[in-house]
Amino acid sequence: MKILVLNPGSTSTKIAVFQGREALFVETIRHEAADLDRFAHVMDQEGYRREMIMAALARHELAVSDMAAVIGRGGLLRPMPGGVYAVGPEMIADLSSCRFGTHASNLGAILAHDLASRAGIPALIADPVVVDELGPLARYSGHPSIQRRSIFHALNHKAVARRVAQELGRAYEELRLIVVHLGGGVSVGAHELGRVVDVNNALDGDGPFSPERSGGLPCEALVSWCFAPGASEKEIRSRITGKGGLLAYLGTASGMEVERRIREGDTLAREVRQAMAYQVAKEIGAMGAVLRGRVDAVILTGGLMHDQELAALISGQVEFLAPVMVHPGEDEMSALAEAAERALTGMCETLTYPPRTMAVVGHNPD
Numbered sequence: 001m002k003i004l005v006l007n008p009g010s011t012s013t014k015i016a017v018f019q020g021r022e023a024l025f026v027e028t029i030r031h032e033a034a035d036l037d038r039f040a041h042v043m044d045q046e047g048y049r050r051e052m053i054m055a056a057l058a059r060h061e062l063a064v065s066d067m068a069a070v071i072g073r074g075g076l077l078r079p080m081p082g083g084v085y086a087v088g089p090e091m092i093a094d095l096s097s098c099r100f101g102t103h104a105s106n107l108g109a110i111l112a113h114d115l116a117s118r119a120g121i122p123a124l125i126a127d128p129v130v131v132d133e134l135g136p137l138a139r140y141s142g143h144p145s146i147q148r149r150s151i152f153h154a155l156n157h158k159a160v161a162r163r164v165a166q167e168l169g170r171a172y173e174e175l176r177l178i179v180v181h182l183g184g185g186v187s188v189g190a191h192e193l194g195r196v197v198d199v200n201n202a203l204d205g206d207g208p209f210s211p212e213r214s215g216g217l218p219c220e221a222l223v224s225w226c227f228a229p230g231a232s233e234k235e236i237r238s239r240i241t242g243k244g245g246l247l248a249y250l251g252t253a254s255g256m257e258v259e260r261r262i263r264e265g266d267t268l269a270r271e272v273r274q275a276m277a278y279q280v281a282k283e284i285g286a287m288g289a290v291l292r293g294r295v296d297a298v299i300l301t302g303g304l305m306h307d308q309e310l311a312a313l314i315s316g317q318v319e320f321l322a323p324v325m326v327h328p329g330e331d332e333m334s335a336l337a338e339a340a341e342r343a344l345t346g347m348c349e350t351l352t353y354p355p356r357t358m359a360v361v362g363h364n365p366d
């Protein structure tokens with residue numbers, strides 16, 4: 001059974017075909033900010049990314065009609081429990097309208113649905129970025145009209161955490177872990193006995209800065225931006241999500257380019273990378289407090305962890321908490337393929353959207 005796996009990220013499109021556990025191919029196409037800037041809206045990138053998928057299939061002499069299903073990385077939907085979901089009209093409507101937010105991962109289900117429906121096969125998503133397992137206290141922001149949301153690299157957090165649990169000879173559900181994904185966005189999650197009970201919102205200006213996001217900004221200065229003469233909502237949103245972080249400081253969101261500049265003696269690039277490591281370490285410390293210091297391991301993963309010096313900077317600052325394990329890249333493609341196979345063979349339920357069980361929101365007296 002062949003499965004086509006589609007993973008649109010903010011800085012890349014990852015495409016793979018799996019047959020059982022074997023990857024027939026995995027390709028990562030990296031997008032420079034300038035490549036994507038010509039699109040007014042993320043949703044306008046659908047055709048561009050579809051062409052890349054079709055070209056990758058053609059290079060490997062495969063067609064969508066050879067597949068048993070297409071599975072995409074799930075995007076910004078209603079908060080939901082983890083699992084495998086069928087892509088249907090309500091999901092497509094919420095993703096296309098960006099009702100719950102705008103991110104490249106919204107294109108995962110849309111592209112999967114488009115290709116699968118032409119071939120008459122199922123379209124699925126698994127563990128989307130809105131998997132919500134937050135504890136009640138983690139939902140507080142500091143003002144009752146704003147509730148913190150769980151938006152993070154849920155798929156890779158869970159996949160890598162399970163892999164580490166296996167390496168440790170333990171069950172994921174009996175461990176306390178801090179998992180950090182450093183991609184286009186950065187998410188730092190406290191995994192307590194199989195649930196991500198707290199995590200920074202990797203998209204919306206919360207937590208450390210990342211290649212293309214500002215992370216949390218001082219509120220007062222942010223308000224001044226909003227009310228400055230000529231300020232536009234679009235511009236301010238883009239400073240937070242898309243054009244913040246490394247891109248704002250250095251003009252590039254590429255970790256590889258930053259590494260290259262540092263090798264060539266660029267002292268600004270070196271300091272900005274140090275500052276990013278410092279902020280990530282601070283967030284890991286906060287999650288250490290969430291877990292009351294009982295941490296079995298800190299796991300560093302995502303594309304940026306190919307930069308060994310960056311990994312060493314973060315590790316050096318947090319290894320007092322627990323052993324630090326570095327897993328560069330991600331396990332998302334195989335995790336998606338395995339999820340599709342479980343669903344197609346009936347080993348797990350294929351859930352429908354909108355989810356029947358909604359995450360607990362609001363006041364919880366316990």
Ligand SMILES: Nc1ncnc2c1ncn2[C@@H]1O[C@H](COP(=O)(O)OP(=O)(O)O)[C@@H](O)[C@H]1O
Nearest residue numbers: 009011012183184253254255256302303304306
């Ligand atoms: N070998 C590498 N060395 C340094 N940085 C890298 C390397 N490979 C990828 N990156 C960086 O990792 C980031 C993207 O990570 P990734 O997990 O693929 O994110 P996304 O899914 O958000 O596109 C980019 O800044 C990219 O330049």
Ligand SMILES: CCCC(=O)OP(=O)(O)O
Nearest residue numbers: 009010152183184185202
């Ligand atoms: C939307 C949260 C996950 C995220 O930030 O993904 P990218 O790193 O691919 O942008």
